[in-house]
Amino acid sequence: MSAYFRNIGIAISTLWDGMRLTWKHFVNKKELNATLQYPHEKWPIPERHIGFPEASYNIIRSRLHVDIDNCISCRRCERACPIHCIKIDAVKAPKDHELGQTSNGTDKKLLVARFDIDMAECCWCNLCTYDCPEECIYMVGGPNGKKHPIDYEFSKRDRNDLVFQFATASDEQVAEISAAAGVADPRAARKQRRENYYLPDGGQAEAVDVKAADKADKPAVDKPKVKAKPAEPKMDMSALSVIEDRVVRGLAKKTAMGAVRAGKQPVEVAEAVKAALSEAGKLTAALETIIGQLAQATITQPEAAATEKPVAETKAAKDTPEGEIDLSVLDGITDRMARGKAKAILNRAKRQGGPVAAAVDEIRTTLSGLGKLNSEIEEILAKLEG
Amino acid sequence: MSEALKNFGVVKAEEMVLNMGPQHPSTHGVLRLRIRTDGEIVSHIEPHIGYLHRCFEKHCENVTYPQVIPYTDRCDYLASMNNNHVYAMAVEKLMDIELPERVEYIRVIVAELQRIASHLMALGAMGLDLGGVTPITWTFRDRERILDLFEYTCGARLLYNYIWIGGLSHDLPPKFVQYANEFLDYFEKQIVEYDRILTYNKIFVERTADVGVLPVDVAISYGCSGPVLRGSGVNWDLRKNEPYSIYDRFEWEAAVGKGEVGTLGDCWDRYWVRVEEMRQSVRIVRQALAQLPKEGDVHAAIPKKIRPPKGEIYFRAENPKGDLGFYIISDGSPVPYRLKMRSSTFCNLSVLNEIARGWMISDVVAILGSLDIVLGEIDR
Known part of the structure; x- marks a missing residue:
C-alpha cells in the first residue's frame, strides 16, 4: 500500500520538477533560446553565441576560391x-611565350586552359588547399577574408552554376599557345565534344562524312541513300484513299497490302479486298467501283524498282534542269501557311518535271482560294514566271 | 520477460509481420525492422540494413591514405573526430610514427568533446522516441556549442577531416582553451538539468527500467561494446583496459551500469552510462586542457609521403558507441590494399532480437534508442 502511494509521490514530484524547469526556460527564453528564426535573423557566420572573432578562426569552410593569376597548374589540388x-x-607554353610570374615570384610555365571546381560534388575536406605551393586555392572568409570576403549561403538558381570556372585565359590565347606548342587546343576539343554530345554517335560519323566528302570533292548529301529495308513489291493504292469511312479505308488498305506482299496480281488483290469488305458487311456499290479502279493499278516489282528507279531519277534530273526552278525564291513569303503551300506545289511540279508556269497558276488559284493571295506573293510569283 | 507479459502471451493469436522503417522516426536513419508480432508482443525481430551502403571499404582501396580520412568522417557521422582518431592511430602504428605531445593532447580533447556531442544526440533522441520532446532541444543546443568549438578549430561542424596521419590539420586557435573551459563550466550544470528533466523522470523511468535486459553472457557473445556492454555491468573500456594515446595520464573512472532503478542491463542503465560518461569526459577534457603543452608543431610528424611498409595492422579504440576497429593491409603502395572497419553499432544492433523478444512494440523503440545506432556506420 505504502509502495503504491510512494510511487504516485515520485511521479508527481519528478513531473513537477520537470515542469518547473520547463517554465524557467519558458520565462528566460531570451537567454536560453535554442532556435534562431533563420531567414529573418542570421548569425553572421563567424560570430555565434560564444562570440568568436572572425579573424581568429583557423579556417572557415565556406567555398573554394582560386586566385588564377597565381596558379602554376601543378595539379596538386587535383x-x-x-x-x-x-x-x-593546362598547355605548356613554348619558350618565347612569357606567362609572367605569380605573386610568390615563381615563373608560370603552363597556361591554365581550364580550372573547374564542381562545388555540388565537393565534400569540403579541405585537402586541396594544403597542398597548394602558391596558396592560391583556399576557402573564402575567415583568415582568408582579406583575399576574398566570406560567401554566406552561396546558393544558386541552377545546379550547373555550382560548377565554378576559374580559368581566365581567352580562347584566342589558348588557341595561340597550343598552336605554338604544337598540341591540340584542349578548350576547343572540349567544346567540340560538348557540342557533339547529343548526336547519336557523339559526332564521330559526321566527322568521317566530312572527310569522305572532302575526298570526293562534292557534298555528301548528293549521295544516293541506301535503304536498309528489304525491297518489297509495291502497288499504287491512291485509288483507295477516296474512301471516306476511316475504318473501311484502313481495312481495305491493309488487305490490299497483305495481298501484294503475298505476290498476287492486281485483279486478285481487288478480289481479296472485296471479300474482306463484304465479310465485314461494309461493301457498297460505290466501294465496288473504287475497288475496280484498284484492279487496273500496276504492281512494281522489287528488282525492277531497285534497278530502274535511280536511272529514271537521273534521267529526270537531266531532262529538266533543276537550276531553273529555285525554291528559295519563295522564302520571301512572310505568311507561313502560304509559303508552305506554294513550296509544296512547286516541289511537286519540280519532281514531276512539269512546266513552271502551270505550277505558278496552281499556286495562285490555291492561295486565292484560301484568301492568302496578296501583292507580295504576286510579286514573287511574277519573278518566278519571268 | 516480466510476469505480466508472460501471462498475456498465453492467449495465442495469429502472428503478423510488421515492417518498421525504413522511414520511421525511431529507427534513427534508414533501418527497417521486420517484426513478427503476436498481438502486440514481439516474437521475432529481423533488422534489414544496407539502405545507406556506400562501399566505404571498396572505396578506400582506390584512394590514398590521407584521402580515406574524409570517408571515415562519413561513417559514424555523429562521432567523426573519433573515427578520424582511430584511423589515424592505426596508420601511425603501421608506419611507426612518434607524435608530438601537443598533438596527443589536442586529439584527446577533441575526441572527448565529440564523445559528449555524440552522447547528447543519443540522449535527446531517446527522450524524443519515448515522448519527451523538450530534452532534444536542450541537448541539441549544447551539442551546437561543441560543434561551434570544432568549427572554430577546423572550419567544419560535422565532417571535420581534422585528425591527420601524424598530426592535425590545424593547431588550436587562440583562446580555444578559454572557450572550452567556459563551455565545460556551462555544461556541467546542464547535465544536472538533463537528470531532472529526463533521467529521473517517472514516466521515463517507467518506460526504460527493467525493459530490454541484456545479460552479460549474451552481450559478450554478440560482441557488444561501449555503453551497451558497460550498461550490463561489465567494466570494459578500452581507454582503461588497453590504454591508447595518452588516456593513462588522466584521472577518471569508466562508467558502469549499476541497476539503480531497475534490473542491471536494462534500457535505463544503458542510458545512464552515457550520462555518466559525459561527466567523465568533462573530467578528462578539463585535465587535458590544464596539461596541454604550450609548444609543439602539429605538422611536425606528418610524413612527406605516406607509404606504409608492407604489412597489416588491426587497431581498435573506444568510440562513443563502442569499439571501433580498423584492419589495414598495406602492400607498400600509397593506396591501402584492403581496409576493413569493425563497426561497433553493427554488433550492438545484432543483439536487438535477443533482448526485444517478448516485449511490446513500443518497448522496441525504447530498446533501439538505448542501443544508440548510427546507420552510417552499420552500412558503411
Missing part, C-alpha cells in the same frame, strides 16, 4: 581531391 571534383587542363 590529385589531392578524393572525389575528383577539380578539373584542370
